Amino acid sequence: MRGLRRIALAGLVFLTGPAVAASPAPPGALSCGGCHPANPAGAIPSLAGRSAGEIVSQMQAFRDGGRQATVMDRIAKGFSDDETRAIADWLAARDAAPKP
Amino acid sequence: MMRRAPSPTGSPPVMPRPSRRAVLAGLAAGAAALAAPSVGAQTPGRVVVIGGGFGGATCARALAAAGLNVTLVEPSGTYVACPFSNAVIAGLREMSAQTFTYDGLKGAGITLAARAATAVDADARRVRLDDGTELPYDRLVMAPGVDMNFEALPGYDASAAGLMPHAWKAGEQTLLLRRQLETMKDGGTVIISAPPNPFRCPPGPYERASLIAHYLKTHKPRSKLLILDAKDAFSKQRLFTAAWAELYPGLVEWVGLSGGGRVIEVDPVTRTLVTEFDRHTADVANIIPPQRAGAIARQAGVADATGWCPIDPVTFESRLRPGIHVIGDAAIAGAMPKSAFAANGQAKVCAAAVVELLAGREPAPPKLVNTCYSLLAPGNAISIAGVYQPKNGLLADVEGAGGLSPQNASSEVRATEAAYAEAWFATVTGEAFA
Numbered sequence: 307m308r309g310l311r312r313i314a315l316a317g318l319v320f321l322t323g324p325a326v327a328a329s330p331a332p333p334g335a336l337s338c339g340g341c342h343p344a345n346p347a348g349a350i351p352s353l354a355g356r357s358a359g360e361i362v363s364q365m366q367a368f369r370d371g372g373r374q375a376t377v378m379d380r381i382a383k384g385f386s387d388d389e390t391r392a393i394a395d396w397l398a399a400r401d402a403a404p405k406p
Numbered sequence: 407m408m409r410r411a412p413s414p415t416g417s418p419p420v421m422p423r424p425s426r427r428a429v430l431a432g433l434a435a436g437a438a439a440l441a442a443p444s445v446g447a448q449t450p451g452r453v454v455v456i457g458g459g460f461g462g463a464t465c466a467r468a469l470a471a472a473g474l475n476v477t478l479v480e481p482s483g484t485y486v487a488c489p490f491s492n493a494v495i496a497g498l499r500e501m502s503a504q505t506f507t508y509d510g511l512k513g514a515g516i517t518l519a520a521r522a523a524t525a526v527d528a529d530a531r532r533v534r535l536d537d538g539t540e541l542p543y544d545r546l547v548m549a550p551g552v553d554m555n556f557e558a559l560p561g562y563d564a565s566a567a568g569l570m571p572h573a574w575k576a577g578e579q580t581l582l583l584r585r586q587l588e589t590m591k592d593g594g595t596v597i598i599s600a601p602p603n604p605f606r607c608p609p610g611p612y613e614r615a616s617l618i619a620h621y622l623k624t625h626k627p628r629s630k631l632l633i634l635d636a637k638d639a640f641s642k643q644r645l646f647t648a649a650w651a652e653l654y655p656g657l658v659e660w661v662g663l664s665g666g667g668r669v670i671e672v673d674p675v676t677r678t679l680v681t682e683f684d685r686h687t688a689d690v691a692n693i694i695p696p697q698r699a700g701a702i703a704r705q706a707g708v709a710d711a712t713g714w715c716p717i718d719p720v721t722f723e724s725r726l727r728p729g730i731h732v733i734g735d736a737a738i739a740g741a742m743p744k745s746a747f748a749a750n751g752q753a754k755v756c757a758a759a760v761v762e763l764l765a766g767r768e769p770a771p772p773k774l775v776n777t778c779y780s781l782l783a784p785g786n787a788i789s790i791a792g793v794y795q796p797k798n799g800l801l802a803d804v805e806g807a808g809g810l811s812p813q814n815a816s817s818e819v820r821a822t823e824a825a826y827a828e829a830w831f832a833t834v835t836g837e838a839f840a
């Protein structure tokens with residue numbers, strides 16, 4: 307039975323592939339993956355493994371200039387606190403799914 | 407286990423954690439069925455996607471990941487990406503870095519029809535392919551990109567493009583323009599004719615001018631580059647203009663519409679470009695003609711008199727033909743530019759909307775993002791960004807967000823933006839083709 311459960315979990319992980327997660331994403335969340343890779347690679351950091359709290363505080367810092375950026379400052383200004391929180395929760399939940 | 411974010415509409419989450427029985431059934435039916443139990447293992451929605459570019463390939467993957475039965479119609483066995491193709495023209499990059507196969511999509515459970523779609527019957531909900539096959543669909547996504555409009559500029563047709571390349575679809579045209587530059591004598595004149603709005607990749611002609619100028623400065627320093635433009639203003643104009651003055655002084659000249667820059671006729675044999683007041687003869691002529699949605703969009707009746715496709719900004723469903731969604735360059739996406747970045751975001755939003763619609767739910771209004779990088783020289787890039795949301799039936803800029811790279815950024819910042827451009831390309835092509 308445990309083996310079966312593992313297979314089932316592996317199946318679920320498959321569903322959360324890079325293009326889109328299975329749950330309806332909050333507004334804006336699907337855009338992140340256009341630049342931020344699912345796994346660390348290249349100059350743009352991956353968001354995998356970050357807590358919702360960290361994502362929210364970084365977005366806040368981009369917005370108010372507390373953190374220097376090339377482009378995230380311009381993008382973060384397009385999202386309210388509530389929208390940012392919803393995106394962060396969604397990203398963190400997606401990435402919290404067990405890896406195969 | 408996955409947790410579900412609260413639904414933006416405030417309604418309770420619609421997809422319960424699957425029961426063991428559902429899991430077993432899902433395993434039996436292939437893991438894909440699990441992704442959208444609400445769509446139902448009983449009647450998985452049949453979705454056909456026309457066009458395997460940034461829009462279509464990304465959308466097909468997102469739809470398949472959500473458990474739908476997806477057929478991607480794309481006649482070409484490989485995809486050649488336009489972003490960074492200006493670097494290929496300037497000899498800074500090889501075509502192999504631009505070229506992708508569809509093998510990854512086959513692995514993702516997508517059925518590939520390696521054919522061109524020749525007709526869409528929106529009433530019967532069927533797509534006809536060039537071998538006569540008919541594909542029925544519950545929802546159709548069209549992402550055919552652009553066609554060069556060979557009726558819009560006298561003298562410029564498909565055969566003229568063999569002499570004066572547009573290089574606005576990456577592939578042979580890109581290599582032709584590169585070869586022409588390589589064989590041009592030092593001291594020659596290169597002319598780029600830039601089209602009126604709207605067109606694919608608004609900053610693209612000016613990135614191309616920058617990188618061709620880099621090539622000329624490095625290899626043929628006595629040459630000149632002239633840009634004849636059908637517009638008086640263009641994307642990132644102040645940034646490009648400052649860069650040309652700084653990096654390529656005396657080499658690049660831009661003539662806008664009111665200066666007589668609009669090309670009204672060309673003669674490919676003599677490489678002559680005719681403007682309202684003048685005639686210019688080029689050693690290498692790059693004609694970027696007016697464009698319109700891919701022919702199949704016009705055939706399907708989803709394009710309007712402008713040649714582009716009006717859509718609902720929440721679902722990307724056609725305003726003209728129900729059941730058909732249009733994404734990417736072919737769509738009229740309001741303030742969003744025709745970019746690969748935009749096509750990627752639209753693809754995922756459209757896929758999510760299709761999943762919701764097939765499940766009988768109403769999709770929530772999305773937000774979308776765009777960032778377009780342009781190289782001024784190797785390791786030196788600028789960007790324009792925007793955030794968009796539906797407003798009055800169109801995708802509109804979110805006020806206060808987006809904008810350009812700073813005018814006087816340090817070379818470190820410009821180098822960082824160039825590195826981000828590369829990283830973006832790797833991610834976005836991965837989402838489509840990996």
Ligand SMILES: Cc1cc2nc3c(=O)[nH]c(=O)nc-3n(C[C@H](O)[C@H](O)[C@H](O)COP(=O)(O)OP(=O)(O)OC[C@H]3O[C@@H](n4cnc5c(N)ncnc54)[C@H](O)[C@@H]3O)c2cc1C
Pocket residue numbers: 456457458459460461462479480481482485487488489490491492521522523524549550551552573574575576606607610700701702733734735736744745746747748749777778779780
């Ligand atoms: C020089 C240049 C530089 C660029 N640089 C950037 C950049 O830096 N960043 C950026 O974001 N964007 C850039 N772009 C823009 C980007 O290439 C396009 O916006 C993007 O390709 C649009 O994606 P799409 O899916 O709408 O169309 P496409 O990528 O063109 O894909 C359309 C696909 O549909 C297929 N098709 C057409 N008709 C049919 C049919 N009847 N049946 C089946 N299949 C069909 C075609 O074969 C093609 O594969 C650049 C463009 C150019 C020209």
